[in-house]
Amino acid sequence: MSVYKRGGVWWYHFSFAGRHIQESTKSTRKTIALEAEKNRRMELERSFNAVEDRRHERVRSVAEVADQFFEDYKVRNPKSETFADYALGHVKRLVGKTMVIDVDDEAIKTYQTDRLKEKASPKSINEEVGFLLRVLGEQGDYLRAKMRRTRTLKLSGQKGVAQAFTVDQKAALLAEAKARRSKTIYPALMLALHAGMRDAEVRGLQWGRVDLERAIVTVGASKTEAGEGRTIPLNADVLAALVAHSKWYLEKFHETRPEWYVFPFGKPQPTDPTKSATSFKTVWAAIKTKTEITGRWHDSRHTFITDLAESGEASDETIRDIAGHVSKQMLKHYSHIRMEAKRRAVDSLTVKVKKAAAGAENQPVSNEAATNSATVERPN
Numbered sequence: 001m002s003v004y005k006r007g008g009v010w011w012y013h014f015s016f017a018g019r020h021i022q023e024s025t026k027s028t029r030k031t032i033a034l035e036a037e038k039n040r041r042m043e044l045e046r047s048f049n050a051v052e053d054r055r056h057e058r059v060r061s062v063a064e065v066a067d068q069f070f071e072d073y074k075v076r077n078p079k080s081e082t083f084a085d086y087a088l089g090h091v092k093r094l095v096g097k098t099m100v101i102d103v104d105d106e107a108i109k110t111y112q113t114d115r116l117k118e119k120a121s122p123k124s125i126n127e128e129v130g131f132l133l134r135v136l137g138e139q140g141d142y143l144r145a146k147m148r149r150t151r152t153l154k155l156s157g158q159k160g161v162a163q164a165f166t167v168d169q170k171a172a173l174l175a176e177a178k179a180r181r182s183k184t185i186y187p188a189l190m191l192a193l194h195a196g197m198r199d200a201e202v203r204g205l206q207w208g209r210v211d212l213e214r215a216i217v218t219v220g221a222s223k224t225e226a227g228e229g230r231t232i233p234l235n236a237d238v239l240a241a242l243v244a245h246s247k248w249y250l251e252k253f254h255e256t257r258p259e260w261y262v263f264p265f266g267k268p269q270p271t272d273p274t275k276s277a278t279s280f281k282t283v284w285a286a287i288k289t290k291t292e293i294t295g296r297w298h299d300s301r302h303t304f305i306t307d308l309a310e311s312g313e314a315s316d317e318t319i320r321d322i323a324g325h326v327s328k329q330m331l332k333h334y335s336h337i338r339m340e341a342k343r344r345a346v347d348s349l350t351v352k353v354k355k356a357a358a359g360a361e362n363q364p365v366s367n368e369a370a371t372n373s374a375t376v377e378r379p380n
Contacts, residue, residue, distance in 0.1 A: 003033045012037035016044050019141045063096030069135045087128045105147050122155035164306040172291045184263045185283045187245040192300035194238040196323045203276045208258030215239050
């Protein structure tokens with residue numbers, strides 16, 4: 001039965017177009033509840049099949065409803081405003097003139113193809129499509145369910161193999177970052193390599209979360225609950241980079257406010273400290289090209305955690321506390337690295353013993369020692 005009683009009032013629930021509908025009838029009578037459920041089903045069916053007069057919706061463009069959606073979104077999600085504006089910008093550019101009623105699964109697949117031709121990553125395209133479906137409201141829910149059934153909703157991104165940069169590679173990347181025209185890329189890369197912060201965590205960092213006196217950074221919004229609010233101690237190198245960055249920041253904006261972003265919005269140079277930088281992709285690509293080093297920005301975080309594991313000073317708990325969420329698979333990998341570091345340490349003792357033994361063999365033997373050695377009785 002799709003109706004049930006809760007607190008003396010009847011409710012109905014059912015699935016429609018992949019979406020769970022659960023609503024109160026505000027009635028204590030079962031017969032009315034059954035009729036309300038029937039009417040609600042019919043309302044949804046008529047709406048999705050365009051039986052009702054929807055001429056106003058037919059003439060609305062995707063750009064119009066996207067702008068309306070964004071006005072509400074940025075109030076409710078101020079931390080994600082910059083990214084939402086960026087994602088919806090691509091949506092409006094490619095399908096903005098399309099009427100809402102004309103957006104179907106084929107139109108979305110065409111959008112995916114067009115963005116792939118522009119060399120956008122599958123992950124970025126999936127996020128943009130997600131915003132488009134949310135803009136479309138119930139129509140988007142229907143399309144999401146349909147494309148999920150046909151397995152065309154999400155593009156499968158080729159997962160990059162995690163790697164750790166070598167000491168020489170880190171030095172080359174940082175030297176090139178420091179030489180770039182951008183004044184933000186060097187301290188940003190330092191936070192990735194020496195504090196293990198994710199790309200979004202770096203871009204979303206605000207001055208109120210940076211304590212230069214105590215050499216501590218507190219992470220704000222993060223990908224995971226474990227990552228949000230964690231504190232990371234800053235070593236001397238990254239602290240020096242942030243101190244120098246703060247001096248440049250003061251010259252540029254004449255002050256720092258707790259709510260202002262450490263890495264401000266603007267191209268080619270930062271112009272608005274009240275918004276965070278959108279991406280480091282362009283300058284990161286240029287750095288890799290110049291140094292002839294391959295790898296993802298996220299590999300900087302992987303390098304940091306690998307270095308922690310190799311140090312022999314960091315337990316699993318320490319790694320989790322500093323880096324935030326670390327998958328079991330990655331922890332297993334880091335445990336392997338840590339064991340290799342321990343093995344090298346233990347093996348080094350063997351090398352020392354062998355060298356000492358070799359040195360002892362080469363030492364001249366005294367007459368007394370030789371005599372004592374000759375008189376030692378052998379066991380029967």
